[in-house]
Amino acid sequence: MTLEVVFQxxxxxxxxGGVYALVACGLTLIYGVMKIVNFAHAEFLTLGMYLxxxxxxxxxxxxxxxxxxxxxxxxxxAGLQRVLIRPALQHPQINQMLITIGLSTxxxxxMQLIWGPNNQVLTLAWSSAALEFGDVRLTYVRLISFAIAxxxxxxxxxxxxxxxxxxxxxxxxxxxxxxxxxxVDVMRVNMITFGVGSGLAALAGALIAPAFFANPTFGxxxxxxxxFVIVVLGTMGNxxxxxxxxxxxxxxxxxxxxxxxxxxxxxxSLLLFVVVLLFLPRGLFKGKVS
Amino acid sequence: xxxxxxxxxxxxxxxxxxxVALGFVLVCGVGGSFVDSDYLLQIMVLAAIxxxxxxxxxxxxxxxxxxxxxxxxxxxxxxxLDGLLFTKAGINPWLCIVLSFFSAxxxxxxISMLTLRFGLTEDYFAMFTVALSQVFKYILLNWDYAGGATxxxxxxxxxxxxxxxxxxxxxxxxxxxxxxxxxxxxxxAVQKSRLGYYLAAVRENDQAAEALGINVRKVxxxxxxxxxxxxxxxxxxxTQFATFIDPKQVFSLATNFEMLLGPVLGGRLSIIGPVxxxxxxxxxxxxxxGWMGGEADAVYLILYGAVLAVGILFLPYGAAxxxxxxxxxRYATSAQSGTGNxxxxxxxxxx
Numbered sequence: 001m002t003l004e005v006v007f008q009x010x011x012x013x014x015x016x017g018g019v020y021a022l023v024a025c026g027l028t029l030i031y032g033v034m035k036i037v038n039f040a041h042a043e044f045l046t047l048g049m050y051l052x053x054x055x056x057x058x059x060x061x062x063x064x065x066x067x068x069x070x071x072x073x074x075x076x077x078a079g080l081q082r083v084l085i086r087p088a089l090q091h092p093q094i095n096q097m098l099i100t101i102g103l104s105t106x107x108x109x110x111m112q113l114i115w116g117p118n119n120q121v122l123t124l125a126w127s128s129a130a131l132e133f134g135d136v137r138l139t140y141v142r143l144i145s146f147a148i149a150x151x152x153x154x155x156x157x158x159x160x161x162x163x164x165x166x167x168x169x170x171x172x173x174x175x176x177x178x179x180x181x182x183x184v185d186v187m188r189v190n191m192i193t194f195g196v197g198s199g200l201a202a203l204a205g206a207l208i209a210p211a212f213f214a215n216p217t218f219g220x221x222x223x224x225x226x227x228f229v230i231v232v233l234g235t236m237g238n239x240x241x242x243x244x245x246x247x248x249x250x251x252x253x254x255x256x257x258x259x260x261x262x263x264x265x266x267x268x269s270l271l272l273f274v275v276v277l278l279f280l281p282r283g284l285f286k287g288k289v290s
Numbered sequence: 291x292x293x294x295x296x297x298x299x300x301x302x303x304x305x306x307x308x309x310v311a312l313g314f315v316l317v318c319g320v321g322g323s324f325v326d327s328d329y330l331l332q333i334m335v336l337a338a339i340x341x342x343x344x345x346x347x348x349x350x351x352x353x354x355x356x357x358x359x360x361x362x363x364x365x366x367x368x369x370x371l372d373g374l375l376f377t378k379a380g381i382n383p384w385l386c387i388v389l390s391f392f393s394a395x396x397x398x399x400x401i402s403m404l405t406l407r408f409g410l411t412e413d414y415f416a417m418f419t420v421a422l423s424q425v426f427k428y429i430l431l432n433w434d435y436a437g438g439a440t441x442x443x444x445x446x447x448x449x450x451x452x453x454x455x456x457x458x459x460x461x462x463x464x465x466x467x468x469x470x471x472x473x474x475x476x477x478x479a480v481q482k483s484r485l486g487y488y489l490a491a492v493r494e495n496d497q498a499a500e501a502l503g504i505n506v507r508k509v510x511x512x513x514x515x516x517x518x519x520x521x522x523x524x525x526x527x528x529t530q531f532a533t534f535i536d537p538k539q540v541f542s543l544a545t546n547f548e549m550l551l552g553p554v555l556g557g558r559l560s561i562i563g564p565v566x567x568x569x570x571x572x573x574x575x576x577x578x579x580g581w582m583g584g585e586a587d588a589v590y591l592i593l594y595g596a597v598l599a600v601g602i603l604f605l606p607y608g609a610a611x612x613x614x615x616x617x618x619x620r621y622a623t624s625a626q627s628g629t630g631n632x633x634x635x636x637x638x639x640x641x
Contacts, residue, residue: 037413084599091606093412094357098554101547102599109591117588225424228417236413267428273421278408 017250048205077198368525394522441536557608
């Protein structure tokens with residue numbers, strides 16, 4: 001195993017990590033504000049992928065429609081939150097988790113009904129074109145998805161720091177009761193947060209559509225566990241933590257896949273999860289939220 | 291309960307429930323003896339297995355208020371232990387069921403020690419248990435000695451009670467119902483015991499319970515051991531009944547959530563909830579699946595997801611909550627006692 005191979009795995013992991021970060025920061029926002037472990041999160045990513053594929057089949061560039069996909073799924077997410085999650089906010093936690101699991105099942109079924117159970121692929125003319133230096137080879141689709149993910153994460157960061165709604169979201173995640181006493185409409189913030197979080201996941205899905213096969217359970221099979229590892233590693237509810245955790249887990253999985261083979265890749269991230277939960281349950285940021 | 295003067299045995303909610311639940315099991319047994327269709331018997335056995343699993347889960351997931359979301363680890367561990375011991379070492383299946391109890395209980399003890407020691411509670415505990423069940427799945431998928439992804443097959447050649455192998459499905463039904471009755475009695479005994487009262491105190495307010503001298507960690511661990519061990523035994527029985535197991539099936543997350551559906555929709559703190567919940571939901575699900583053709587059917591998934599989400603929204607404390615309300619009115623004159631039956635128990639809710 002040459003150094004180039006390891007280097008390649010690290011870089012690929014980093015690129016993958018950028019997408020992970022985008023998925024995870026949506027999840028962590030939702031947890032931070034609503035304290036809900038959202039098991040349906042990955043389904044929004046799959047939905048984003050399918051929407052990008054359908055848009056592409058209609059002749060649109062998947063990157064240009066990504067913004068519209070973000071907006072559409074954000075509205076869908078907000079609506080679903082209003083109907084399914086909000087009424088359960090005062091119910092036992094196990095109920096909330098099972099509701100998101102029910103939502104996930106429903107979304108998988110719906111996507112299967114619309115797009116069928118088989119793999120679908122979005123092939124751009126330059127899908128396999130790559131940037132090469134030495135033995136290291138990085139496809140442009142991966143590079144572009146990483147770049148856009150980074151820009152979107154930065155935009156979300158700016159939104160949280162500098163807009164009224166963003167500040168309300170941070171306030172609600174730090175202390176919902178005080179936020180409410182300060183005149184923040186926490187219910188509305190919850191809805192917006194769930195929408196933005198789902199939208200970010202869908203955006204990530206649109207970005208990776210050219211690089212993966214889409215099928216109804218794609219998100220659950222490949223993304224949800226990694227997303228949870230990242231969110232816990234970066235402290236549940238911590239936005240910056242999710243971004244950094246995303247890169248770390250991306251690289252860790254890349255190297256894990258390289259050394260232990262792709263069959264054990266999932267096991268690597270699962271064991272990482274168990275270890276992180278046991279030894280770093282409060283994450284890298286020691287329980288600090290946003 | 292010396293201080294309570296119960297004139298009527300049935301005025302106690304737990305007593306009433308255990309009699310109703312055991313009566314139902316008896317009715318199923320008698321009714322089952324007239325059923326000849328293997329398909330129907332298969333569904334009945336599965337329903338009994340799910341009911342038993344749900345009743346066992348509610349000891350830890352309901353009575354102690356633990357967010358035990360990844361419960362299938364214990365079931366799967368028991369199923370695999372039985373499969374391996376039976377096919378590789380030829381150990382008697384009845385003994386396997388007992389051994390599965392102890393090994394799953396050991397697993398539950400280990401999980402409790404790890405999570406409670408490292409302070410994993412609520413969401414973190416839930417995610418830990420889910421992740422762990424998937425760790426087991428991937429280990430077994432890659433473990434060739436245990437059959438890897440192809441799993442383990444048992445061959446049934448002749449009827450033999452001693453080796454728990456029957457060509458007919460009916461004996462399995464009787465055994466499953468006896469197991470279910472045993473689990474119901476265990477749950478009842480826990481509710482009526484000192485442990486049950488401790489668990490109720492811990493569930494309501496663990497800090498207050500701790501202050502009153504209850505060893506919170508210990509009673510939670512005890513409930514996990516009991517709950518996990520029973521799931522292990524049921525898993526072992528399942529292997530003997532299904533004669534085929536693989537990691538994707540006995541450690542499936544979808545199955546895991548199906549198993550929790552009965553107790554959650556039926557009522558986590560009750561005895562009748564898990565029993566009737568699973569007995570109603572599991573067959574409905576199997577018929578739907580059979581009718582629509584296939585587990586992966588899109589319409590089935592949508593329907594199932596909708597029942598799960600909407601059902602829980604409308605029955606946050608389970609259907610048994612309403613039965614209990616009726617029961618309370620019916621026996622309003624007598625004194626109330628028992629645990630795990632407070633109206634509108636908000637244990638799991640965020641404070």
